[in-house]
Amino acid sequence: MHPRADLPxxxxxxxxxxxxxxxxxxxxxxxxxxxNLNLLGTRQPEIYGRDTLASIEASVQERARVLGxxxxxxxxxxxxxxxxxxxxAKGSVHAIALNAAAYTHTSIALRDAIAAVELPVxxxxxxxxxxxxxxxxxxxxxxxxxxxxxxxGALSYILALEAAVKVN
Ligand code: DQA
Numbered sequence: 001m002h003p004r005a006d007l008p009x010x011x012x013x014x015x016x017x018x019x020x021x022x023x024x025x026x027x028x029x030x031x032x033x034x035x036n037l038n039l040l041g042t043r044q045p046e047i048y049g050r051d052t053l054a055s056i057e058a059s060v061q062e063r064a065r066v067l068g069x070x071x072x073x074x075x076x077x078x079x080x081x082x083x084x085x086x087x088x089a090k091g092s093v094h095a096i097a098l099n100a101a102a103y104t105h106t107s108i109a110l111r112d113a114i115a116a117v118e119l120p121v122x123x124x125x126x127x128x129x130x131x132x133x134x135x136x137x138x139x140x141x142x143x144x145x146x147x148x149x150x151x152x153g154a155l156s157y158i159l160a161l162e163a164a165v166k167v168n
Contacts, residue, residue: 026070027094029164031060031157032085033075034101040126048126051154060157069094069165079103079110086113086121095120095146095164097157104129104139114144120167124160125150 033053036043041052057073064071072093076082082100089096098121103110114121121144128151129136142148146167149159 026068027165028070028072028092029064029095029097029161030085030089030093031057031071031073031097031099031160032082033073033099034079034082034103035077037099037101038075038077047132049153056154056157059154060161063158063161067161067165069161071161079107082107083109083113086110086117086119089119090117093119095122095167097122097124097160097164098141098145099124099126099157100141104141105136107140111141111144114141120146120164122146122160122163122167123148123150124156126153126156127151 037053040048040056041050053073053075060071060073074085076085082098082103086096086098096119098114100107100110100123104123104125121141123139123141123145125148129139130150139145139148147163149156149163152159
């Protein structure tokens with residue numbers, strides 16, 4: 001039997017309301033940004049590029065719309081605020097994409113928070129931390145993160161979004 005022309009073709013002809021499969025809740029990805037990332041655009045552009053954090057967020061939001069996920073973007077210069085946001089994310093987001101900036105290299109508190117919440121966390125950096133000063137080669141948080149994206153400039157954020165959406 002041919003589907004009736006007056007009904008939407010993707011639905012079975014007997015079900016004009018819609019498909020019977022339950023709708024999945026929209027996945028939420030939380031982007032957390034640490035100290036000095038509010039200065040992007042003017043901060044050492046030869047290392048971090050000329051994109052501002054607002055323009056990076058805009059491109060992440062654009063990609064998120066295509067992927068059908070929701071993104072929340074935050075920045076703070078304070079270590080304790082990052083710890084609090086990670087704690088609060090438990091149970092309310094699918095994954096976290098974290099550019100912990102300099103706290104990447106120093107913060108046992110962040111590492112403990114990530115381990116405690118048992119959420120997939122994607123570590124991300126604009127610059128390639130392994131190609132820079134030796135004190136940046138060590139990441140305190142890497143062992144408790146799902147993976148690391150480092151060195152692709154603003155594209156690191158889009159790659160982190162792609163990874164965050166797919167991890168379980
Ligand atoms: C950074 C790299 C860190 O070493 C540095 O302290 C930052 C930014 C990056 O995105 O490349 O502030 O996380």
